[in-house]
Each structure stands twice: as C-alpha cells, then as structure tokens.
Amino acid sequence: MTAVIVRFVFIVVLCNFMFVRTALACDVVAFPGAPTTPQQWVRAASVIVRSRAGTDHAVVPPPGSGGFGPDGTPLAFIDFAILEVLKGEISDTQVRLPGFLIDRDTFHRYPGDNGPSCYSDFYKRGGEYLLLLFRQPSGAYSARGALAPLAEQLRGPDDTWLLFVRNELAKEQTP
Numbered sequence: 001m002t003a004v005i006v007r008f009v010f011i012v013v014l015c016n017f018m019f020v021r022t023a024l025a026c027d028v029v030a031f032p033g034a035p036t037t038p039q040q041w042v043r044a045a046s047v048i049v050r051s052r053a054g055t056d057h058a059v060v061p062p063p064g065s066g067g068f069g070p071d072g073t074p075l076a077f078i079d080f081a082i083l084e085v086l087k088g089e090i091s092d093t094q095v096r097l098p099g100f101l102i103d104r105d106t107f108h109r110y111p112g113d114n115g116p117s118c119y120s121d122f123y124k125r126g127g128e129y130l131l132l133l134f135r136q137p138s139g140a141y142s143a144r145g146a147l148a149p150l151a152e153q154l155r156g157p158d159d160t161w162l163l164f165v166r167n168e169l170a171k172e173q174t175p
Helices: 001-023 038-044 160-173
Strands: 048-061 076-088 094-098 099-100 123-124 127-137 151-153
Touching: 038 094, 038 127, 038 160, 048 094, 048 123, 048 160, 076 127, 076 160, 094 127, 123 151
Parallel strands: 099 123
Antiparallel strands: 048 076, 048 127, 076 094, 127 151
C-alpha cells in the first residue's frame, strides 16, 4: 500500500512539474518600452501587410535537424506573397519568414493565442495572414514574438483582427 502511495505522489509531483514548466515556457518578460497590448504592437510594427502563405514554395529544414534551431526558431522558411500593404513601405512582392506549411487552418481564438506553442510557427498553405513585421538589424523582417499577434490567419475581409488593425491605423492618421 505504501508503495502505491509513493508512486501516486511521485506521479502527481511529476505532472505538476511538467505543467508548471510548460506554463513558464510561454512567459513573456517585457523590457521597458516593449509592446504588450494589441494597440502597442500595431503602433510598433515597421510594416503591416495582408499576405498569402506559401503559394510558390517553401524552404524545408535540413534532414535530421529536428526542424528547429537551438533558439526554437524554425529552420524552414515560407514565402508570403504580399497582397496589401497597410502600414509602412516594402519594396518586395513577398516576405520570407521562418515557419512550416500545413494543410489545415491555423485560426487563433484571439490575436496572440498560438495554441500549444508560444509562437506562430505553422501556416496553412495558401491561407491569408495579417503580418505585423519588424525590421531586424540584418535588414530582414520578423513576425516572431512570444504570444504576440504578429502572424494571424484571417477569416476573410471582415475578420475582427483585420478590422481592429485598420481602425488603429486610421486613428494614427487622424490629426
């Protein structure tokens, strides 16, 4: 009987540790001035585009790599065709971002809800996305931020996130 209780306690402790570790993995430590609200993300983005994921091709990760780098960034890349520029200027007709193409929708319940992952790493092939892009020191763009609404699949022209972003951008234009 004592062995059963010891095993039970061990399993409970192990499960609690795994749960806490999973929760801590998505914790965002904000530095002073870092965007933390949807309004701040929209204001802080260098460029905001409506795009289509992976219509031409995707760059796959090297065999045996496990698909992710040591920092958790996907080793695969997707080309997003730019359909509309909502904010900023971009001279390219597409933007390449790390991620994986899949054949199912990746809708989130709300912007920044990345499901079981802290990041949006999976994109529906041919799906339409609203990308909040940030220019990196290398000159490349990034749409990667833990629990941030930076790469959201759209449900159409009346998508609530798209309408929210358009409204926020209109506010910026109003004197």
